[in-house]
Amino acid sequence: MTEESLGGAIDPLAAVREAHAVSWDVAKINGLTRSRAVQTMAQVLKSQQNEILEANTLDLEISREMAVPDLLLDWLKLTPERLHNAVQILERLSELPDPIGRVMSGNFQVDQGQTYSQLMPLGVIALVYEAFPELGAIAAGLCIKAGNCLVLKGGSEASHSNSVITDALRNALDDAGIPISSLQLLPTEQGTSVRELITQDRYLNLVIPYGRPSLVQQVVRQATAPVLRSAMGNCYLYWSSSGSLDMARWMILDSHQSDPDPVNAIEKVLIHRQQNPSTVMRLWNSLREKGFQLRGDAELVQEFPELGLAEDSEWSQAYLNRAISFKAIDGLEPAIDWINQHSSGHADGLATESYQESRRFALGVYSASTYINASPRFYRNPKRGDAIFLGMSNQKGHRRGLIGLETLTTVKHIIQGIGQV
Secondary structure, X not given: OOOOEEOOEEOOOHHHHHHHHHHHHHHHOOHHHHHHHXXXXXXXXXXXXXXXXXXXXXXXXHHHHOOOOHHHHHHHOOOHHHHXXXXXXXXXXXXXXXXXXXEEEOOOOOOOEEEEEEEEEOOEEEEEEOOOHXXXXXXXXXXXXXXXXXXXXXXXXHHXXXXXXXXXXHHHHHHHOOOHHHEEEOOHHHOOOHHHHHOOOXXXXXXXXXXXXXXXXXXXXXXXXXXXXXXXXXXXXXXXXXXOHHHHHHHHHHHOOOOOOOOOOEEEEEEEOOOOHHHHHHHHHHHHHOOOEEEEOHHHHHHOOOOEEOOHHHHHOOOOOOEEEXXXXXXXXXXXXXXXXXXXXXXXXXXXXXXXXXXXXXXXXXXXXXXXXXXXOOOOOOOOOOOOOOEEEOOOOOOOEEEOOHHHEEEEEEEEEOOOO
């Protein structure tokens, strides 16, 4: 990172300007070179696994001494399996079709000419994230593949891990002939605040916050650069009167399997009042056996005192742990209204045997995605299809839903005429 001095003081945001300065050059690099760079990034991560895990062990030791919350420790801890998964994601990214230059039909026409649209790089993207050391590598792969530059702002709890990973990736970029200034890490020891970074709207084209809701909300409030808001947790399931116990149980349990970050985990369940109480008890016993803590609204707690009471504020908050709250509800329309008011708005589900209910739910819930008799479990590296995902967005602005390669592009409209006739 270049150091610029003003009266002897290091300017920590010089890195943002460096990324901006080379963004035009990176955007012009051909797709084959960018794909080879991502492949090289995967190889370097694999070859430096021991160094990365050693740095991560140091971060974990320091974080435990500093009483970092257990949730962040879980997110912070790298294992060979997690690192291998990041390598696999980069390898697959390198094999995906180049998103840049993809031509699409124009949505309007002009006289004496034709119109079409083409995907183009956004420019400079900043990722503000807590823990998750491998997330910086995945974001770097996505950005380079899409012809963008990336500025990383990680948390102090992962400073050593982030530094080793970024150095390795920059070496890979250098080997591949891509400017190393296209990938920047803002060191935590220089004290660059989140606010300082996300107000660099002259140089940043997009900011992606990833972590606890408090971090995401901070970035949304303070940023002057465009923000792509990510979401995690507080997903709802409406268990209809016609929905089976096995379906509801499977949807809940499978949604919590996206370890270590439970992006689409079902944390709230609305139960139709016509569900058999003994069937509901069977679900709760099954969840308790899996280590879940169960809570309920006042009505359910009065009938089933063994449930903990969910406070009013909890219905709109993510737990991000193995806790689930249940609420009795009169039917589909009240369930849709409740979900639209209280869910995080990125992934909500329905267990039902009614086609009419499924259609009304799919169209009535405002969330970015709805899952009907399907697990909302989040996959960064799906088994099928040409896609790798960084996370989920619940906003209705720049892009919505799964954050993938196309999310990190913009559209250029091109009008090709033949002159005046």
